[in-house]
Amino acid sequence: MELRGAIDPAAPLLVVAVHEEAEHLATELPVLVIGVGKVAATSTLLEVLVPLEHERRPSALINVGTAGALRSGLEGTHLIGTVLQHDVDSAAIEALVGEDPAPLLVLGEGLTLATGDQFVADRATRDRLGQRADLVDMEGYAVAHVGYRLSLPVTLLKHVSDEADEGAVRSWIDSVAACSEELSRRLAEGLPQPTRPTTAQGA
Secondary structure (H helix, E strand, C coil): CEEECCCCCCCCEEEECCHHHHCCCCCCCCEEECCCCHHHHHHHHHHHHCCCCHHHCCCCEEEEEEEEECCCCCCCEEEEEEEEECCCCHHHHHHHHCCCCCCCEECCCCEEEEECCCCCCCHHHHHHHCCCCCEEECCHHHHHHHHHHHCCCEEEEEEEEECCCCCHHHHHHHHHHHHHHHHHHHHHHCCCCCECCEECCCC
16 A cells, blocks of 8 residues: 555545556545555545544545456546446345345446455456446446445546456566557646536446
């Protein structure tokens, strides 16, 4: 975990998974590096935000980062409208306990993002996830979930770094610097007002 700058209740907090994604972010906003995966992302955000009184928390969470494309030809930078967890057996758990442990979270207009604790790098997994989502990452759902639990508006902004296939690892390494530059440019152009996440049932 690393927090660059000071949290300002009048400004959003930028959230990235790793330093490489923040390398070229030209911004005066505070930046929090949360680590890779859902557990690291959730625990870091809660560690930073929960001790703050509500009026001292940031105005919103803006997660910028890389994502794998779940279909060929999908490129560029995209706002996320819906985010799901792809590695939770929600149907089975709901049948056991009567509650969906990982409901869809809705942020507004945009693509659907699948989050899970797996760096997707094979076509079979990509094609399976592509039936439910457009992009895949490892932290987006966690950021949205923390925003949902703490009643903070959230924006998820993802730049395609790879095609989630056998070449994904090399593609991410080769492209992450350019992805950071593109995310910085998109931030400079301005983003829609962040919205408080809702569950699909409550949307």
